[in-house]
Amino acid sequence: MHTLTLTPPARSVAPTRIVIGDDALSALPDLLSAERTVVLFDQSVEAIAKKAVSSLQNPLMIGVPSGDASKSLEQVERITAQMLGAGCTRKTVIVCIGGGMITDLGGFVAGVFMRGVPCVLVPTTLLGMVDAAIGGKTAVNAGGSKNMIGSVTHPKAVIVDLTLLQSLPAAQVQQGMAEIIKIAAILDQPFFEWLEENIDAVLAMKKEKTEECVIRAVEAKVRTVEADDHDRDVRLLLNFGHTVGHAVEALSGYTLPHGSAISIGMNIEMALSGFADAPRVTALLKKAGLPLELPSAHAKKDLWAAMKTDKKNEDGSVRAAVPQHIGEGKIIALDERVFLSLKP
Numbered sequence: 001m002h003t004l005t006l007t008p009p010a011r012s013v014a015p016t017r018i019v020i021g022d023d024a025l026s027a028l029p030d031l032l033s034a035e036r037t038v039v040l041f042d043q044s045v046e047a048i049a050k051k052a053v054s055s056l057q058n059p060l061m062i063g064v065p066s067g068d069a070s071k072s073l074e075q076v077e078r079i080t081a082q083m084l085g086a087g088c089t090r091k092t093v094i095v096c097i098g099g100g101m102i103t104d105l106g107g108f109v110a111g112v113f114m115r116g117v118p119c120v121l122v123p124t125t126l127l128g129m130v131d132a133a134i135g136g137k138t139a140v141n142a143g144g145s146k147n148m149i150g151s152v153t154h155p156k157a158v159i160v161d162l163t164l165l166q167s168l169p170a171a172q173v174q175q176g177m178a179e180i181i182k183i184a185a186i187l188d189q190p191f192f193e194w195l196e197e198n199i200d201a202v203l204a205m206k207k208e209k210t211e212e213c214v215i216r217a218v219e220a221k222v223r224t225v226e227a228d229d230h231d232r233d234v235r236l237l238l239n240f241g242h243t244v245g246h247a248v249e250a251l252s253g254y255t256l257p258h259g260s261a262i263s264i265g266m267n268i269e270m271a272l273s274g275f276a277d278a279p280r281v282t283a284l285l286k287k288a289g290l291p292l293e294l295p296s297a298h299a300k301k302d303l304w305a306a307m308k309t310d311k312k313n314e315d316g317s318v319r320a321a322v323p324q325h326i327g328e329g330k331i332i333a334l335d336e337r338v339f340l341s342l343k344p
């Protein structure tokens, strides 16, 4: 078992314990000494959720429909109403079991219920393990845009149980690879070079390579969040692919999976910035079977309008994080005319 501690920059915020390994879920009961435990789970992983908390006395189980459309204020209201109805208090702990949708939504509920209760995240997808569950960002979608209402609420612990990956469909592995490639391309050159050597083994879920890949991605993200957990500085780089990607995702009505959307986003943002090593990043995205082109159904002017609502924008300019060398990034302003004239 590999254990890391993420220490947020503010001294008043408690560190997050991150446990990675086979059977990491066995660490869960010891983390739950609460009066009451709420288990918020994606309905597609109900069996995993029930098994994970089978030793707990009378947990309040709340299922959430799969899909990003569940990241909504309506779900926050429904979940908090159930918690209040069940007599939950400030001593309640929320365990969130599922992919990025559940950890974003459940983390947000934990941040606002009675002004904050502890939460433990159990990501069940590769994307959740390496990105969504790490670093305290929580959110729901609003106003037709992605992640518009949220908080930075650091969880008490994140349990990354690698045995959950064994039954993950290949399509879900691909989605996680998009975030892994993003992290390596913009933050960690040695990890990127390792991926160029080992991506086939990771895609085939070879045990040792998968474990090394997850640990390296989590370590790179932890280093970044420890330096800046509020997107003021270096954490902004983790938004590589997301300015275009979030707009693509929103225009698809959240039917296009997040990893696919940011793969398209990375490819377009690299083209807009003229990044010389873009073909190396594109080669990895292609190997992972991820899409690179904008869906033809999306008119560029509609995408640009959606990009104008991005949280990173400043002074009326649409901004994006892009690599300037492999493992190093910068923030640039995107030009509307260049974007609109890009070949699809």
Ligand code: GLY
Pocket (backbone or CB within 6 Å): 131, 132, 134, 135, 137, 235, 238, 239
């Ligand atoms: N997913 C981007 C971040 O955590 O900052």
